[in-house]
Amino acid sequence: MGWNRRQLLRSGLGVGAVLLVAACSETGSSNGSARQGGTLRVGALGTAARIERDPHANLSNDSDFLITSLVYDALTVPAADPNVAGRLASRWESDAERRRWTFTIADGATFHDGTPVTSADVVWSLRRLRTVGGASKMPAAAEDITADGPNRVVIALPAPNTQLPLLVRLMTFTVKKDTTDFTDAIGTGPFRLESYQGGNARLVRNERWHGTPPLLDAIEITMFDSVTALGNAVLGGQIDLASNVGAIAGRTAEGRGDLQVVRRPDDTMVGVAMRTSDGPFADARVREAIRLGVDRKALVNQVHSGYGTVADDVLGTADPAYDRGLPQRARDTDRAKTLLREAAFDTGKSYPFLTKAEAPGEVESAKVIATQLADIGVRLEVLTQESNTFYDQTWLKAPLYTVSWGTNDSTLFLAEKVMTSASNRNETGFKDAEFDAATAKALAATNDSEYAQACRTVQRIQYDRGGYLVWGMADGIDIASALVHDLPVLGGFARVQLERAWLA
Template identity: 30%
Template sequence: MRHYLAFTTALVVGAMAFTPLVAQDAHQGGVFTFAAESDPPTFDCHSATDFYSTQHLSPHYSTLLRYVPGNYPEITGDLAESWEVSEDSLTYTFKIHDNVQFHDGTPLTSADIKASYERIIDPPEGVVSPRQSELLDIASVETPDDTTVVFQLSEVNPGILDSLASPWNCIYSAKLLAENPDYPARMVMGSGPFVFEEFVPGSHWRGSRFEAFHREGKPHLDGFEIKRMDTSAIVNAFSAGQIQGYFRPLSPPNARQIESARGDEVQFQKTPSVGMNLLVFNSSQPPLDDPRVRRALALAVDQRAGASVLGQTSTTGLVGGLLRPGYSMALTPEELAEMPGFGEDVEAAREEARRLLQEAGQTNLTIDILSRKQNSHTAGAVFIAEQWQRIGVSAKVTYSDNPTTFQRQGNFQAAIDFNLANTDDPSVLFVKYLPDSPNNYGLYEDAQLEELFEAQKRTLDPAEREEIVHDFERRVLQEAYYIPLFWTERIIALSSDVGGFESAPPLEVEQSLENLWIAGED
């Protein structure tokens, strides 16, 4: 079957004052200034796992596929002009645009796509590739000519297009990868809508319009600047009209403060995000190697009460399991109510928790919780500590600027963690929970989970796949390897004269700024 590109737009549900500017109002020119709390920890998209890296790097790079702007989760091409899938679903043949250039003036060909994906699948020594497992079904990448790239799969994978559409899969110059050891970890050079201009750590990041960009008339902006600020400074700067946008989730109080100061000069977009906080247990060490203890701690948590309280002050406030609430394959509220911590009879659940702790010989338990110094993480840690007190468990919260260092070393008991993905597809989102995943800090072994993951990944029948997905989710929740700590409800803010951006569940979508424009800036 043959796929051609279709571009459509759909309005994301708005919040507060949101009057969208329509596409025909688009103007050329202007510099868009927005803010971020952190510099990118790496310049290498392939190694990155955080939003800050994607936010800074996406304007400078192209990807093979992407999600249709304003119509997630429909997939379209970025470098791809069209593609074909073989009848056995094992061969994907892409035709790429023949007019693409890198920012150094060299042509982008299929060889660059091949080199980039082979780097993700089989990273060189010293390069971390956190999404490697998503692409291991790719047996080979072939380039019959400069505008054709063929992915040959070893096994059927219904989620492969979502994996190929990841905004982290930047296409690099094969020539520079071979010749320059600083590329891409310390050098930014791609084929995206903006050329990298300047980075001053702790201050700003700048890009300018790429005049030879392969989509005519894009980008609309002359350039952009990302200002480095902490959260309170961002709110104050937006309130004073010093910045025009903020793409990470705003807490409800911060959004109200900006709206109060700016009125109809600001617009908000609100959508559930493909991002959630979790509490992860170190299941390799006693007493948390005992599933009775983990289950007891999960039963103590009143999920509905937590969502109600945290949702008033933080970005996390949606009750859900391991898949985004409202997603087609997510457990229904009735099914979720059967999982630890999600039932309606909270006191009965806590009584069962006390019984399990007594049975496990852990009646005077103290647990250390490791947390990042971030609003939703600290709020989650405090909430969990209070909930555990209800069953006689003491908790001590320790804050760290970089808790993943301790998590990777296994030097923790429990920690506030997160799962952030560019798609809802379980073949991507569930990688976090696999025992051998580099992003799974639970340190547990579970062959059943691995079997269920592989089974859902290979099943083409939608109903059958959904049942397997549900079994995987139930297994993680019943074993209490993780406790879900609510899904993010993303509120983003833009000045009212900014158009061309529509918020989607994945935070990373549309961070290239290609379609964004400023009214009246001719």
């Protein structure tokens, strides 16, 4: 399939999100008081060198992704519970083997110029998505994506996969068949492009949209090249909403009556990968000692400025199927020291701990963890690498390094992509036959009970003997004018879905 890690993160397969008002909770309350009209001024991060208008390319600017998500529709979108909702696709179903999936296009779906959306448009877009940007983004071969009549699309998979509706979230933007010039941005989404210049755009309400019509007349998007500039703009009143602005600006805005701080839980995981196949952390007792040696609450307070929650070493904390019955680990330095002695861990030497300045707080987390683990006799030398060097030399190879994920609402997605033996992105070198079998069973499950049981087994194994230290989850922080209502509150790329927002 050929995904690279950045595409995996950007795909929104998590990727956490809010795209349908019925699918999630939001800030504010519509309860009859919502009003139509007005222009929402939004700031988002981006740089001129990475501007991209092709909806099937790698949209590394938040500003580009925001524009694209409002102008174009994906087949499905993330939601709360269940974690997938329809967008351009009104429904989907699979065969008994979970290998052949059929998606039905929503009634009344049209492009901005009034042309009806057909299965030919969707098939062409999905096939194009496989190759644009340098790597496949679809879990099916081009010839296995076909039309079944004018409004149904079939995706045939090489292996059973209960997660396909999730895998096509926030990435499967549909364009007109044969379109390669996106200057006019003729999409199917809730807003139309009125003007665009240098990464900044003005979008106006699409009166033809097949979903619930937006209330806003327009959204104006301004690109900012730094979090500091973005935060200053919303604090100074130049914009109404600063998207993904971070904890520092959040603290500054707290208590101001003219502003609101929107906290989106389970937005980002900043954790640690411990190599399980060989090296100093291969013994499960050593990994357990590391997990017991950290103070999770202190990490959340210091690294995320308190804008976050303690986690328990399982990826995918926002998944409706997340096992809340797993015991919460607490710091126990005595037990940690005992485990290190039993494993004959060499506390007389220092171990490199690699990190990179990618996610907010990631480097700081490595320094805090190194300080905490010194209390159990584990000496770590924190080494910060440039991002490209990190992915070339450290990722998938080093015994101990930091990791970050912005897609946190599916335990099974992460299990399959980064923990199964066959994965080429196995961050911890984890090889466990029981884990592989449970993951495969969940992917092929034919009923809810079978799926839930398999997912619990996957999580229990990860909790007991996996290679991750997942100490906490950072909230996503947006700052908005107090006049803005019904903003997204789910983690991940939910922040881009503003079609239900309104201004008092």
